[in-house]
Amino acid sequence: MARFRSRTAGAVAALAALPLAVAPPAAAAPTPDYTITVDPRASGAAIGEEMYGVFFEDINYAADGGLYAELVRNRSFEFQAADNRAYTGLTGWTTTGTATTVDDEARLNERNRTYLRLTGPASVTNAGYNSGVAVAKGNLYDFSVWARSDSGSPLTISLATAGGTALAAPLTITIKGDTWSRYAGTLRATSTSDAGRLTVSATGTGTHRLDMVSLFPRDTYQGRPNGLRKDLAQKVAALHPGFVRFPGGCLVNTGSHYAYDAASNFPRARSYQWKDTVGPVEARATNANFWGYNQSYGLGYYEYFQFSEDIGAAPLPVVPALVTGCGQNRATDDPALLQRHIQDTLDLIEFANGPATSTWGRVRARMGHPKPFGLTMVAVGNEENLPEEYFANFLKFREAIKAKYPAVTVISNSGPDDMGVTFDNLWAKNRAAGTEMVDEHYYNSPNWFLQNNDRYDSYDRKGPKVFLGEYASQDAKFFNSLAEAAYMTGLERNADVVKMAAYAPLFANVDNVQWRPDLIWFDNDESWGSTSYQVQKLFMNNVGDRVVPSTVTGGRVVQPKPITGRVGLSTWRTAARYDDLKVTAPDGTVLLADDFNDGNADGWSPIENRGTWTVTDGAYAQTDVAAENTMVAAATGITATDYDISLKATKTAGAEGFLIPFGIKDSGTWYWWNLGGWNNTQGAIEKATGSAAAKEQLLTRPDTVTTGQTYDLRIEVRGTKVTLIRDGEVWGSFDDNQVTEPFAQVVTRDQRTGELIVKIVNASTSPALTKVDLGGLRVRSTGRMTVLAGDPGEQNTRSAEPILPVTSTVRGLGSTFTRELPASSVTFLRLETR
Structure with a gap:
């Protein structure tokens, strides 16, 4: 030991005799934008299999023409005007010869009342849903029909394009007797087409009665008859x-x-x-x-x-x-x-x-x-x-x-x-x-x-x-899906x-839409998942069994802004008159005024070009009781953060009440006070952010508006706070002061695999350098990462699906690690614990 000390001392002395050299300082590690701290020893909420x-x-059209695999539209001739004013028993069909729908004592049964009476020679042709009946070459298609005939002459079943090109060899069925029986056969497609037509022809004489004309792909989900x-x-x-x-x-x-x-x-x-x-x-x-x-x-x-x-x-x-x-x-x-x-x-x-x-x-x-x-x-x-x-x-x-x-x-x-x-x-x-x-x-x-x-x-x-x-978030862009993903971390945290x-x-x-957005889109032969589908799939396939408590620090929160912008008028399936509109500052200074006594509305322009607006008898009136969202706005923009809007409003006809827009930035960004909405049953303050379809309710309450009664309305704006006054009484108030947080995370544990699942959403348009501190928990240095990322304005469509998951192996992991998360991204890290 003494000898070792002596050598060490000598080496030190030799180094001391050399010229002094100063090592350059190590580069400082960049400060993370966010730090996620996990407490692996704490136990969070259990997550059920039904989360x-x-x-x-x-x-x-999610069922017929969608998930339900039937290829024939109106197969039982039961379409009625009660379903849709344009419907008849032959909706979906074209005919040659004598073909009529009948509801009489010869019907198939009491629940399937209408049938087709075909007097030969005659035929009926069905084009299915969307552009036609979709078939794929080599696939089998099961045809069936309930029929009766007084002649016993055969029916010919054929598949062809609209131009007459055959898509399968025809099928012949002989109807035996004048009592209802089910007949069936199989067609094999000889070509692929999404525009096929199914034709049932009676070539002989006599009368055929037909019902439940059906064509099913043999290859349904799980091969089930009457399947999906x-x-x-x-x-x-x-x-x-x-x-x-x-x-x-x-x-x-x-x-x-x-x-x-x-x-x-x-x-x-x-x-x-x-x-x-x-x-x-x-x-x-x-x-x-x-x-x-x-x-x-x-x-x-x-x-x-x-x-x-x-x-x-x-x-x-x-x-x-x-x-x-x-x-x-x-x-x-x-x-x-x-x-x-x-x-x-x-x-x-x-x-x-x-x-x-x-x-x-x-x-x-x-x-x-x-x-x-x-x-x-x-x-x-x-x-x-x-x-x-x-x-x-x-x-x-x-x-x-x-x-x-x-x-x-x-x-x-x-x-x-x-x-x-x-x-x-x-x-x-x-x-x-x-x-x-x-x-x-x-x-x-x-x-x-x-x-x-x-x-x-x-x-x-x-x-x-x-x-x-x-x-759902009220649009189909990737930004909507990012917002939903961020929200889902809160759902899991509160499991x-x-x-x-x-x-x-x-x-x-895609051709029959009553509501947007939607998770899965389709036509008659193709389907695709929206960006929200990809988010849902990522979460649903990586749920975990229990939440592992975690916190996040840092951030780029978006602070609320005062409510400023143009003032407007609108109606929804209602005719109404507006008069004596005035915008004043709290000290009484007039910022905007129009009593419409000059007979014109020169200072007003449409935000949504709907409805019929005219100045009549000193008031600005909208007279189309069928038009929805008939928004017009004053040319003058209100830049003050504190102001009062007052006006008189009278409903003259229609189903609903008044809409008083304010804080209008553009056609998709505004607030409005909705009085007598939802068929004159409710009132609300609604806020549109980026799209008129993407409205949220900041305040709602039961409400009605009486036709012919004039209401004095007042909206008091103080920064982000708004008070709503009708006929001198406070109707409601709200404060739109919530902070927008574009970063969210949750950590769960998968007991079956022994993995920790770190789920991070960065909904901002900038990358987020993120440090993850697992609280001393040891994990393997490699893990699996799945990322959804892209332009927040992108959508997945039939022609392109730009937002799809990318899974890769990541290295350099440990109980503490830092990664830069892409802008506008959802990132899932599966970490194997040791």
Whole structure:
């Protein structure tokens, strides 16, 4: 040891004799924009297998012409004017010769009343959905028809293009006798086309009666007869959803009261009745769809249960509560009808879960599924605006269900909005009644989702659990999907409260759209996932079992700005007069004034070029009662941050009330005070950010406007605070002062794989240098990273899908590591713990 010391000392002395050299300082590590700190020793909320699911509603032609694989439109000739004013029994068909639809005593059955009478020689041709019947070369297509004939002459079945080019060898079917029988055959496509036509021809003499003319691809999802379109079902299955909510939506709770056809005393335009949708397809009813078209019920409750089982998801049916919503505010006053619906719900549970020897279990078994489906939950109602009537009915449903099936979770709801009087009222009732789960719905702007990541942080941990049954950011761009992704981190962080969540709607036929945005788009032979589909898929395939608590520091938050801009006037399916508009500063200085006494509106211009605006009798009037969003704005922009708007408004005709826009920046960025909206039942403050379609509600309350009455309206703006005064009384107020946070994160653990899943959303347009501190937890130096990134204005379309996940192996990981996350990105890191 002494010798070692001596050598060391000598070396030190030798170094001391050398000229002094100073090493350059090490470059300082860049300061991260964000630091995520994980506490691996703490235990966060458990995440159930049903955390994320899908919501199927027959909107946007999602069933017939969509997920349901039937290729023939109006196959049973049941289209009616009650479904759509343009419909007839031959909608979807073209004819040659004598071909008429008939509803008489020779009908197929009481639920399938209208049939085709074909007097030969004659033919009918069906072009299916979108551009035609889609077939692929070499694939088999199963044709069937219910028919009877007084001549016994054959039918010829052919597939061809509109120009007559054959797509398959024709099929000949001989009808044997004048009683209804089912006939079937198979066509093999000899070419590929998305514009085929199916033709049924009677070449002989005599009369043929035809019904349920059907053509199905043999290659359905899981090969099931009466099955599902394979590519669409596969896209849903690829999400690995934990539940399937069906069949709606507004489809369920509208039309809950039967409407009878006076001529036949046959119910039409009724709400979705599950018993109409089971049993043989030829004996199922058709019905008017709330969204303006016919629904065949070929895709019915049995198929919903079967599909849920096929993809490993829990079924969640929604039954009507006999209180309408979705802009239709009525409640049944018929106790017998209410009791019938309650019994229908009990029968539904028996259909799903009962033994094959029970009444409704026997129906299920005869359809091919003797084993119970294992239903565990039922939702009663959807978005009702009459909280007193709805909740009284809900309690009756719950009492009856729990008495017979105590293990079934009965789900209530909180109305159509994320806040407001109805929302608060229903939540109070649900808490007081000990409801197990409450269904919330909301569609808001991307900024709302970025501002409300903490929405469920303050919910009562001991109160009812939340089922977020419908939500979406109101556009289809990648920025909307980024906002949804950021919000989903808050859902997971609060998985002890939010037990289930579903983006909505699920499907949209590109040629038949009633609602945007939508998750999966399709035509008759192609399908593609939106950018939100890619976000949902990433989250749903990387859920984890438990939240690992974490915090984030740093940030680039966007502070709220004072409300400034132009002042406007508008109506929605209403005629109205506006007068004596004035904008003043708090000290009385007039910033804008127009009493329209000069007979013109030279200082006003359209923001939305709709409606008929004229100056009449010293007032600015809009007279078109059908026009929506008829916004006009004053030329003068208000730059002051504190100001008052006053005016007089009179409704002269129409369905709704007034819209008073303010803070107008452009056609897609503004606020408006909506009085007498939603068919003159509600009022709200709505805010559009970037798109008129992307409105969020900052304030909502019940409200009506009386035709012919003049109202004195006043809007007091103080920076971000607004007070609304009607006829001298405060109507409401709000403060649009929320901070927008473009960065969000959550960490979960996958017990099965032993991995930590770090999920980070950077919704800003700049990269984010991010440090991750795992609190000493040891992980392998390599991990798997999946990133969704791109231009926030991009959309996935039929022609291009620019936003797709990229998965790679990353190195240099440890208990602490730093990575630069791309601008406008969602990043998932799966880290294997050691």
